[in-house]
Amino acid sequence: MEVKRSEKDREFVDKVEELSGESVNACIRCGTCSAGCPFVKEMDVLPERIFKRVVLGDKEGILEKNTMWICAACYTCSVRCPRDIDIASIMEAVRQIVLRDNVDKVEVEEVENLQDLPQLAVVGCFRKETG
């Protein structure tokens, strides 16, 4: 992977660390997070890879992946990480960086079976995916 760390990319790393309250450099790349994640099959890249890209400051590369949107904040990775990194919070930080530009990842008006859905699903989804 050829990634050059520009000024702006460093800003991205800092922002992720600030929003998540986690230090991305603590990762030892053991892969425990990806091994336990129940959603890896649906992800473009593994959680651990997202991590590596954050460390490298590859903002563009990360934002085009679906990984952070597939992450449902189940915290399995966070409780298992041997370095005590809260990976779920890092995913959230990346989501927030996108959403804070007033972006919605779910079409609020287009949700299909609203009459069947329990409120907590809708509330949860809108909190995680609307800006």
Place this chain on the structure above:
Amino acid sequence: MAENEDEEQEMIEIFAMGKKYEVPKGLTIMTALEYAGYKFVRGCGCRGGFCGACATVFRKKDEYKLRMDLACQTAAEDGMYLVQLPFVPAVREEYDIEEVDPEEHDNVLLDYYPEIARCVSCNTCTKSCPQDLDVMDFVQAALRGDIERTADLSFDCIQCGLCTIRCPADIKHYHLAQMARRIHGKYNQEYSDELQKRLEEIEEGKYDEKMKELIEMCEEDLRERYEERDMQGEEEG
């Protein structure tokens, strides 16, 4: 003002859209703006605090809070910064009242106004409401499917839109609440025989003559008739 020359009218300063004006003390925001030379083409209706057309946003001197109220009901104060909102953009959802039976549909308000799920309970709406309604509480009631509570708590809403323009969750409170009241009226409330009778009479044309008469009246006579009108409640005690 010429009438009483030795007693000088006390003047205050207000800032409308950033421009300073001197206006007499004791006016409402609406009349103060008119004094300053503005003419209301929109953003004004009943002048009596009922129609909700005159939403205004202001800050007082030495106060950090952004305040909201009705221009026709709020006194202009010295040092006020203000602007009027001619309109609050909020689209009302279309629905067929026959198809929204809350018995069959326990999420009906959420279904039509899914954005209520974004409420963060910040209470900004309640703080904005010139009618002092518990706006946040009716949004919360709507979210948990309690149509009756939504309808009751919003009963005095005059649809000024101030809550709606302030909400960080982009909720359209007054349309939501109106839908709740309509559903409540149709499905939960007692049916009124008298209303039905009156509707039939209207359909049959019983009041056509009277309506025509009213339409043709001049303003002065109309005012007189209005002042002298009987309220049904008063009449029957």
Place this chain on the structure above:
Amino acid sequence: MEDGLLYYPGCTLKTKASDYEESAKAVMEKLGRPLVEMDDWYCCGAVQSLSTDDIMHQIAPIRTLCCAQEQGETEVVTLCDMCFNVLRRANTRAKENEDDLETMNEFLDEDPDYEGNVETYHLFEILRDMKDEIEKAVKRPLDDLKIAPYYGCMLLRPSEVAIDDTEDPQIMEDMLELLGAEVIENPKRTECCGSYHTVNRSDIVEKRVEDIVGRAVEDGADAIALSCPLCQFNLDYHQRATEFEVPVFYLTELMALAFGLDIGKEIGMKKHRVEPNALLKEKGYME
């Protein structure tokens, strides 16, 4: 509150998960610790906001804890796992982080300050300490039912708020044994059901359901027991995309059944997509 427990329902318990509320209320009444709904409460937000600077999304749960404080209470019980998780995490943040609490209180300027003296509990934590009472209340042991417990995420993770061992919980197993049911060991019981993806990525949830329910069936379960209304919805509703037809009960529904309460009268079981009636009739728990 003498014997009663101050109860925070959350939005879903009032509509889609009314079966849970009904059965929990009936069961707790029987056990002598009735649930008393709070005078005022607000939607908790369902998912905890994980960004350090996002105080706004902590306001809702704190507002509810404030309501409990104003009612003069120091304990609040939830039935919903998501509410539980959010309330406990927000509360922990408020208690451990003075600056955050101060910001929240400044924001809640029209309301009294939250002092951080309320504790939040999930119903299971209360039930865990009532083993004798539960045992005594059982009138109709569930010894013909093979039940796979399912915990999902929100009771167990993150560890700071977990009500049991994050990897090997036993609360439900113990409870089911008290009810006389045969407990099916379920290795998938702490795996996520797909959560809010049910709104816009139901294909993901369907795969999770296939996996979780499939394993329970393979191991011989007649039914699944749980407590989260979102897990219940996902495991129940999305079975329609699978070959399975396994009833998914709230644990309190099974307790009500074991306590001999009248199904259809005292407790609902009205909102299940996979109807539990056939199973209950077959096993003789229903006429």
